[in-house]
Amino acid sequence: MKNLGLSEIRLFLHLLGVAGWVGGQLTMAALVPVLRKLGPDAPRLAAKRFGPVAWCFFGLAVLTGVWNLFEVSLSVRDSAYLVTLFVKLLLVGLSGAFAAIHSNTSSVTVRGATGALGVTAALGALLMGAVLSL
Numbered sequence: 001m002k003n004l005g006l007s008e009i010r011l012f013l014h015l016l017g018v019a020g021w022v023g024g025q026l027t028m029a030a031l032v033p034v035l036r037k038l039g040p041d042a043p044r045l046a047a048k049r050f051g052p053v054a055w056c057f058f059g060l061a062v063l064t065g066v067w068n069l070f071e072v073s074l075s076v077r078d079s080a081y082l083v084t085l086f087v088k089l090l091l092v093g094l095s096g097a098f099a100a101i102h103s104n105t106s107s108v109t110v111r112g113a114t115g116a117l118g119v120t121a122a123l124g125a126l127l128m129g130a131v132l133s134l
Contacts, residue, residue: 007071010064010067010068010071011068012063013060013064014060014061014067016057016060017058017059017060017061017063018057018125018129019057019128020053020054020056020057020061021054021057021058021095021122022059022119022122022126022128024050024053024054024057024124025054025099025115025119025122026119027120028046028047028050029048029115029119032132040101047103051103054099054110058095058096058099060092061092062092062096064119065092070080081132084131085126085128085132086133087124087128088125088128088129088132090097091121091124091125091128092121092122092125093123094117094118094121095119095121095122095125097118098114098115098121099109099114099116099118100113101114102114
């Protein structure tokens with residue numbers, strides 16, 4: 001069995017943050033139709049409870065992502081890696097921005113659009129992370 005070191009803990013915490021952020025959004029999206037059947041306020045109440053938890057996961061993913069950047073020698077990486085990293089970071093930023101707009105708007109249209117865009121950006125960032133690890 002491999003020794004558990006700081007790099008493994010860092011990666012675990014990063015993946016935990018990503019799983020909570022992306023998985024939480026997908027779960028909430030799947031639950032909204034069921035919640036609507038429970039009552040008109042049910043989706044809002046669930047989102048209100050989910051939001052602080054989701055933002056903790058986002059923060060964990062971002063903090064450990066920054067930590068990861070300090071551990072990677074970017075100067076020896078090729079341009080394909082750097083472009084992929086840039087796209088990942090852009091998508092992480094967009095995911096957070098769309099989620100912030102989504103949770104702070106009263107417009108149903110804006111909430112729907114930013115919810116879809118936010119989870120799409122989060123999935124794209126997850127994909128770019130997988131590409132970087134290959």
